[in-house]
Each structure stands twice: as structure tokens, then as C-alpha cells.
Amino acid sequence: MSQSLRYRKSMEIRWADLDPNFHVLHSKYYDFGAYCRMSFMTENGLDPIFLKSHHIGPIIFREQCYFRKEIHFGDALTIDMEISSMSTDGSRWSMQHDLWINDELLAAKIDLDGAWLNTLTRKLTAVPESVIQVFNLAFNNNEKN
16 A cells, blocks of 8 residues: 555445446446545535635546456445645645555556636636645655655
């Protein structure tokens, strides 16, 4: 696993997550990543009330998943998330998610690039310092422990 782990979320595989071949449907991997990101933000004070009051919202420019192993019903799934890069003003960022089966088998990697949108002007925007501080909690600026 990544030694620069900054945030971790456990997931339960539901019957509705499976495809007709009885493994997790490919699009669910992206949903798991989104759930992990939003959990990280919410648990650190960047909840919908905060975002709405500051007129900001996260947007994604690119999201790519590398599938390595099938995830099945009953597997214990854990997602590691880190910020892999971030602009100085926090307006643009990249994240990586590693999806682990039973904490030992890498099932998938998700890489994405995103930014913050001003919800009033519909343009990219810098963010309050408090947002940068939260993202710094999960920032891996190549400092391996």
C-alpha cells in the first residue's frame, strides 16, 4: 500500500453494485471514488452547507480508472485517497484513489484532475484558505514516510 496514505474509507459491497457476471460493475468503481472524496471533504468541514455558503463546488476534468482485479460480493473494500498535486491557490488539484480488497490486493487505481468552480459566475476560482488547509491533510507532495 501507499506509504503516503492521507485518507482511508471502508466500503461495503452491495448486491446492487454487481453486474450479471457477479463482480462489481465497472462504473461502481468511479462511484466508490466519488463517495470517498465526498466523505473526506464532509468529515473535514467541507460539507454542502460550507460549499454553498462560499459559492464553490468541486468539478472534475479527467477521471481514469485502471482495473486490476475483480471485486466480488463479500469482499472487504478499502479506498485510500491522496491529493497528488495542487496549485498554490488551491484552485486546481489532482487526486489518486487506490481500491484495496481485504487490505492486501490492489483492485484498481483511479486518477483524476479537478478544480473549484464558483457556483455564481460558473468560472474556475481560488478557494478560501480553510479549503487549502483541508486538502493539505491529504496532500502527498512526494514526501514518503
